Amino acid sequence: MADRTNWALFMDIDGTLLDLAPTPDGVIIPKGLPQLLDSLARALGGALALVSGRSLDSIDRLFPGLWDAVGCHGTEWRLGGQTFTPQPSWSDGLVAGIEAARRRLPGVVLERKSVSLALHFRAAPEQGAAVRALAEAAVATDPRRFGLLEGKSVMEIIPAGNSKGSAIERFMRVPPYAGRRPVFAGDDVTDESGFTAVNGMGGHSIHVGDSPVSKAHFCFPDPLAMRHWLYGLNNALGGDQDHEHP
Ligand SMILES: [Mg+2]
Structure with missing residues (x-):
């Protein structure tokens, strides 16, 4: 994984950055993680986005409004401070x-x-x-x-017609993502569309946790290993180091 300064980093949240909890509200944000992500976003020229099944509101309750984000499996997103949320399609x-x-x-x-x-x-x-x-x-x-x-x-x-993969492809067409190499990390079957998307763009796909079958090219055993890797990536990119290892 050479030339990391040119990466665009897309990351699922639950089961990837954070350990899974019995309910969505029960997750714990490790100390130092927001600072680490903030540092990585700056080191990558802003090309960092959280890509979650959570709604944008729910993402913002965990990580208040700091970075680009894709919510509800690609159906809503915030990019460069602009938010897009379609109307619900059900009655x-x-x-x-x-x-x-x-x-x-x-x-x-x-x-x-x-x-x-x-x-x-x-x-x-x-x-x-x-x-x-x-x-x-x-x-x-x-x-x-x-x-x-x-x-x-x-x-x-x-x-219908939305996925994490389609959202990543949409982001990769515009600055600061366009021209970078996409890297996506996820843990769930709903993340496979994201793996397919970044693989198709010559990027890197990372699966977190146990899975008998995944299209991802790399794997980590758990979110702690994922956070450890991000900590090392931040150091390699020359990012801030005045935060705890999450
Ligand atoms: Mg997940």
């Missing part, structure tokens, strides 16, 4: 129907994001099959408008 009736069904599934949480609906079952793994059936039925009401994303203990209904 209140569809949401009410999903919520009514969810109430019969103890331990399942419906998260209503700005442009997507996520059904989390990390706290109730036995509900996985029922959650999948519920999500598939919701998407089947209008497959041209809705797409289904399956993640770790979550089924998510998103606007």
Whole structure:
């Protein structure tokens, strides 16, 4: 991985930068991580973006408004201070129907994001099959408008045609990303579109955690190893070093 000053760095959050928690709000931000990312962003000329299934609002609660970001699996983004958020494509009736069904599934949480609906079952793994059936039925009401994303203990209904990969390709067409070599790190099946995108652009793909099959070219065992690698990258790029190792 030579010539690192010319990289554009795209990173998933949960399971990649941060250890997974039972609920999205339960994650812990390691001390020193925001400072490390801030330093990396400056060392890379601003070409650093968080690429998450979380909404932009949720990303900003973790890392308040510091960097470019892609939320809800590529359906909304902030680039150079400008935010793009499309209108939700579902009806209140569809949401009410999903919520009514969810109430019969103890331990399942419906998260209503700005442009997507996520059904989390990390706290109730036995509900996985029922959650999948519920999500598939919701998407089947209008497959041209809705797409289904399956993640770790979550089924998510998103606007059709969006992915982390399409968002990375969009960023790579404009400054400060254009002309750089994209690097994307992720941990989940929803990150595979991002791996495919950066592989196709001659970039580097990094899978974090256990996975029997991934298109990523490199792998790290866990988020701690990912953070350790970022710490070394920051040093190699001559970034600030007055923060703790996260
Ligand atoms: Mg993740």
